[in-house]
Amino acid sequence: MTRAPCIPDRLPLDGLDWKRLARCLSPAMLALARYDGTLDGIVNAAVLLSPITSQEAVLSSRIEGTQASLTEVLQHEAGEAYSAAKERDIQEVMNYRRALLMAEEALRERPVTLQLIRELHALLMQNVRGGDQTPGAFRTMQNWIGKKGTPLEQARFVPPSPIVMRDALDNLESYIAGDDVDPLVQLAVAHAQFEIIHPFNDGNGRLGRMLIPLLLFQKGVLQRPMFYLSEYLEEEDAAYRNRLLAITEAGDWQGWIEFFLGAVEVQARRNTDKAKEIHTLYESMKPRFAEVTHSQYAVAALDALFTRPVINSRDFLALARIDNRGTANHLLRCLVDDGVLRLVRPAAGRRPAIYVFPELVNITEGRDLFGS
Incomplete structure (x- = not known):
């Protein structure tokens, strides 16, 4: 039996159990606040944490099947040559990183809108697999999700039809522009809704994850859009996909939001530890570089x-x-x-x-x- 295209819920949502969410929200917000404080204490955070941005590009691309390590990307950038297949994977990672940096620049002057999302998609898909599928343009045909080669009849998930999609995108844009009860819950909902709408022929997963730091910054949760969740989402890939699917199959927004908030808490702690470790290394190297050179x-x-x-x-x-x-x-x-x-x-x-x-x-x- 062929699955019918889904019809996304209208935003904002009704019926969430805020008492249950509060138990997840407090530790997630506290962990994010500590991470933000760590960033604030690093004078040149953009320089020091540049490798973390590159690692996010690697991990988010890997969730979609790209096989390239951070070391390979960095060595390629330094002039090392690889096979044609590896070069294509590395190009996808480098496009993701460029899109992240472009988005950070753009957010200084304008908020996240459908126009910005299209611009990011065009850069993300430049000269890579799927790059021939209208980069920067929303899809006009039905798509579906399943294992490679799976026909529509056996799809795991069928996003909304192009006609329904456009209305859902306009609703999502309005939702992002406004304020919900809590910014972290709003982020969880916005990320999931983008993945449900699946508005492009390719690149939806990477672009949806890219929205996470951008919206954290736009909503004033972080002072810089430098919070990356792909490490946790790659580790919990099955749970991540199942929780998203449960929204459209069972209306389980509550379970998804609780999962997302837990992911934010864990990753914020990890990011804080890593940022501190990198900052400590930098401070210890300053006198050493002066003494050695x-x-x-x-x-x-x-x-x-x-x-x-x-x-x-x-x-x-x-x-x-x-x-x-x-x-x-x-x-x-x-x-x-x-x-x-x-x-x-x-x-x-x-x-x-x-x-x-x-x-x-x-x-x-x-x-x-x-x-x-």
Whole structure:
């Protein structure tokens, strides 16, 4: 039996059990407030936490089947070559990161609207799989969700028809622009509703997850749109998808919102710990870089490596704003000799050398990839 296209609920919702939600809301808001306080205490958070933004791009893309690690993305950016299939996966991750950064810039001047969502989608789908399916345009045909190759008759979920979809999108845009009882609950509802509407031919999952930090910032919960949930959602992928499905199959918004709030609490704690660890590393490296390099460029070099923990010598020269190639190469040699950096690929002909900052990559990945 073919599933009929779903008809999304109108927002805002009625009938939520706010007493039950309050038990989940308090710890989630407290964890987010602590994370926001940590960000506020980091003077150059955009530089220090740049690797975390890259990791979010990797994890959110991986949920959709992309096979590329953070290290591969960073090494590709530094000039390492991979197979054609791997390059396509890496391009998807890099598009996601660019879209995140573009969105952060855009939010300084305008709120999240359907127009901004279309612009983000166009960037997300540029020159990647699905890029031929009208990037930046809402779908005009019926889509469905299931295993690859699954026909409509066997779909796990059928989003609303294009006609119903447009009205649901307008309702979602109005809902996002207004205020609900609580901003975190509003975020949970908005994220789920976007995934239910599934307005694009491809890229809906990644774009829906991208909306999470943007709306946290827009609603004033965070001072910067730098909160990423994909690590938890990847770990709990089955529960994540089942909770979304339960909304349309059983009207279980309550269960979804409680799941989402729990995810926010757990991930906020993790993000706080990781941000503190990265900040501690940065502060400990400032005197070490000065002592090892004896250079006026010590802090600039440190900032360059936090921005790009896998970097080639040419990009290091530019990012650290060093006016002499010999000076830059001397700094890199000093840092390698001291054990701060590791040479990944030596220079050969016109190919610049590639270096890795192991401690920072290990913290960001959450595992020891390069040894201590």
